[in-house]
Amino acid sequence: MVATRLALGLTVAVLAGFTGVGLWYARGRIDTSEEFITARNSAREGRLTATLIASVMGVWILLAAPEAGASFGIAAVLGYAVGEAIPMVAYAKLGPRIRELIPEGHSMTEYAHARYGAAMYGFVVLVSGLYMFVFVAAELTGIARALSLVAGVPQWQTATLVGGFVLLYTGYGGLRASIFTDTIQALLVLPLLVAAAAGAVLALGGTGAVYGSVAAVDPALLDPAFAAGVQFGLALAFAITGAELLNQTWWQRIYAGTDGSTVARGFRTASVANGLVVFLAAIFGLVAVGYADVVTDITSAGYNADVALFLLLEAAFPAWVSLAVVLLALLLVMSSVDTLFNALASLVTADLPRLLAGPDDRTLRLGARALTLVVAVAAIYVSLRARSVLRLFFLADLLGAAVAVPLLAGLYSTRLTGAGALLSSLLGLGVGLTFFPDFRGLLSALPVVGGALPAADPLYLTSFAGAFLGSAGATLVAARLSSAEFDLATLSRDIRRLDEPPATDGGEVSD
Amino acid sequence: MAMGQAAFAAVLWGAILGVFLVFCYEVYVVGRDAGWVG
DSSP states (O other): OOHHHHHHHHHHHHHHHHHHHHHHHHHHOOSSSHHTTTTOOOBBBHHHHHHHHHHHGGGGGGGGHHHHHHHHHHHHHHHHHHHHHHHHHHHHHHHHHHHHHHHTTTOOOHHHHHHHHHHHHHHHHHOOOOOOOHHHHHHHHHHHHHHHHHOOOOOOHHHHHHHHHHHHHHHHHHHHHHHHHHHHHHHHHHHHHHHHHHHHHHHHHHHHHHHHHEEEEEEEEGGGOOOHHHHHHHHHHHHHHHHHTTTTTHHHHHHSSSSSSHHHHHHHHHHHHHHHHHHHHHHHHHHTTTTOOOOTTSSSSHHHOGHHHHHHHHHSOHHHHHHHHHHHHHHHHHHHHHHHHHHHHHHTTHHHHHHHHHHOOOHHHHHHHHHHHHHHHHHHHHHOOOSHHHHHHHHHHHHHHHHHHHHHTTTTSOOHHHHHHHHHHHHHHHHOOOOOOTHHHHHHHHEEEEGHHHOOTTTHHHHHHHHHHHHHHHHHHHHHHHOOOOOOTTTHHHHOTTSSSOOTTTTTOOO | OOOOOHHHHHHHHHHHHHHHHHHHHHHHHHHHTTTOOO
C-alpha cells in the first residue's frame, strides 16, 4: 500500500500544477460568455483530437471497464471498446453537418428547441443533464474510491480536492482552459498507459503466463463466443452509443475545431484512440481474475469486480507501480471532470438569452461561472452520498439510448416533427424500461402496466437495444407518416452567437 | 471455445502497440500544428 501522505502530496501537486497551467493559459483570453463556453474555431487538429480523447477517458476506465472484463470476459471487453468508438465515428459525420446547419450554435439543447420546440427541448435538457451529472459524480466517486484503496486517503478529502481545484480553473478559464489542459493530459495519459500495460504484462511473466493464469481460473472469460459476455458486450455498445450521442461535450468541441474537416479528422482519430484505450483498460480486468481473488457474483456480499484492477495492483505489483496508477487516475479524472463542469454550465448558459430576455454579456459570464460552481458543489456532494452510481449510470444510459436517434435525425429529416421525435423517444424508453432490471420495484408498482411486465433482462441487452432500436424504428415511421416540411435553414437564423441580438422571424440581422 | 494463447498474445500486444501508435500520431499532429515539424 502507498503511504497516505505520499499519495495526498502527489494528488495536491498534480492538481495544483494543472490548475496553475489552466489559469495561466486562460488569462486575458476569456472576454465574453461566447469564449467561456464555445472557444469557437480555436482548436487545430492536434489539440482537438487530444481533447476528444481526454474528455471521455476518465477514471472510469480503471474501474468500470476492468469490471466488465473481469465479469464477462473478452466479448464484453470488445463490446465496451466498440461502444466508445461508435459515437466518435457518428460525430465525424454529424460534426460538419452541425457546423453547416447551425454555424453559430453552442449546444444540443438550443438545437432541440429550435428544431422541435419546448417539449422535446425539456426532455433533452433532462436526459443530457442527467447523463453528464451522473458521469461527473461517478468520476469523483471513482477517484475517491481509487485513492482510498491504494493509499487509504479519506474519500471526502479526495473528492473535495479534485472538485475544488478543477473548479478553480474551469470556473475562470472555461472551455479554453479545459481544452488546453486536456491536450497536456492526453499526451501524458497515453504513454503512461502504454508503459503501465507493457510493464505489467512483462512483470507477470509475459502473455503466456497471463493466459495460463486466467484459463486456470475461468476459461470462459477467454471465449469470444461466451453467451453472457456477448450479450453484455452488445448491451454496453448500445448503452454507451446512445448516452455519448447525448453528451454536450462533443457539441462544444464541434464548434471549437477550426473547420469542418478538422472536426471530422479529430473525431475519426479519437474513435480509434478511445476504442483502443478502453479495450486495453478492460482487458486488464480479465487479467486480474488470474492473479487476485476477484468476486464477480453481483449478488455476493463480497463482490469486488468493480475494483479488479486495484486488486491486481495489490496482489502482483510493488508500491511504486500503484503510485504511477494514482498519477494516471488523477490525470484521467481531471481531464473528464473539467470538461463536464464546463459542458453542464454551457448547457444552460446557451439558453439564458432566451430565458432571461436579452441579458448583457457580463450577466451571461457571471451566470456561466455561477452554474459551474453549482455543478461542482452538487457533484462533490452527490459523490460523497451516492450509494450506487452505477445504477444511476445505467438509467442515464437508457434515457440516452431512447433519445439519441429521434434528436439527431432532425439534422437530416425535414419531415420529422417535435411531436414525432418526442413520441419516438418515449416509445423507445417504454420498451427499454419494460426489460430494465434496475428500479424493478418502482416499475412493478406502476398501476395497470406494473403487473403485466415481462421478466427483466439481467444482462441489459433487451433493454438497451430495445430503447435504441425501438426509438430509431419509431422515428423512421414518424418521419414517413408526417406531411410537415421543416425548413432546416431556419436553424441558422434562430440560433445566433451569444454576443449578437437574436433574429426576428424571417428577418435579417444586420452586421 | 476459448481463444488460443497466440491469439490472446496478439490481441493484448496489438492493443498496447495501437495505443502507442496513436500517441506517436498525436505528438506528430500537435507538433505540426505548433510548427515544430514540417
